[in-house]
Amino acid sequence: MSETSSTMQSAAGTRLNRKGRETRQRLLDIAIVCLAEGSGEPLSANRIAREAGVSWGTLKHQFGDIDGLWAAVLVELTDRSGANSPEIWPQVSGSIRDRVREMVDAMWTILDTPEGRAVETLRAGLPTGRDERLEVFPLTTAAMAGYEDAWLRAFEYFLADLTLDSGKVHRVRAMIPMAVRGINNERRLSSPAELTDARHCLVDAVASYLR
Structure with missing residues (x-):
């Protein structure tokens, strides 16, 4: 978890005790599972609270x-x-x-984990227009940007000690997540060999561009 037990607070700004921290973690775990399953049932706060066995008021407090x-x-x-x-x-x-x-292999692997599927479900469920996203889901939009930025910084880390064109690195780090997600969308429709070939082609093209 990102916060220590001594600093973790509720949405109301109160410090959470042990039971409160456990409830918060259970709600997060259940929300991630529900997102990863993508069962088609509308995903709401009420559903998460019901699955966790707590009231809407508890979720609202957290x-x-x-x-x-x-x-x-x-x-x-x-x-x-x-x-x-x-x-x-x-x-x-x-x-x-x-x-x-x-880096491509790491992103490919994560997209097929429950955590990766949960993020993709959230991405797909947000409004497509940036202005609407910021208006309706300002906290989620900021957190999604933080998630994306963490991966972009990781990509830069993998190339940091090489002498490369900084403009090309910047463009490639933005393109790779989009490209890997595009190939990932073909998992159910294409053969494993075709998916492997597509990833190899992406790697070869990016490496050639960066040289």
């Missing part, structure tokens, strides 16, 4: 509203991914292609 809940879920998922903890990132070496492949 997160304020659905925007606060989704924002907290994204903060939790960012922490779980390790993308916000550079101290645990692996040492990197090898060619440009090797490093791009590692």
Whole structure:
């Protein structure tokens, strides 16, 4: 979790005791599972509260509203991914292609985990217009930007010790998540060999562009 037990607070600004922290974590865990399952049932705060066996008032006390809940879920998922903890990132070496492949493979793997599927469900459920997103889900929009930024910084880390055109690195770091998500959308429709070929082509093209 992103907050220590001594600083974790409710949406109302009160410090959470042990039971409150456990309830908060249970709500986050259940929300992530429900998002990852993507069963088609409308995902609401009431459903999350019902699945957790608590009242709407308890969820409201913890997160304020659905925007606060989704924002907290994204903060939790960012922490779980390790993308916000550079101290645990692996040492990197090898060619440009090797490093791009590692990053593409990492994103590909995460997209097929419950945590990755939860993020994609949230992304798909937000309003498509930026102004509407900011108006209706300001906290979630900011937390999603933080999640994305953590991965972008991780990508830069993988290339940091190489002498590369900074403009190309900036453009590539924005493009890779979009490209990997596009290939990921074909998981159910394309063969494993085709998906592998597509990822290899992406890696080769990016590495060639960066050289």
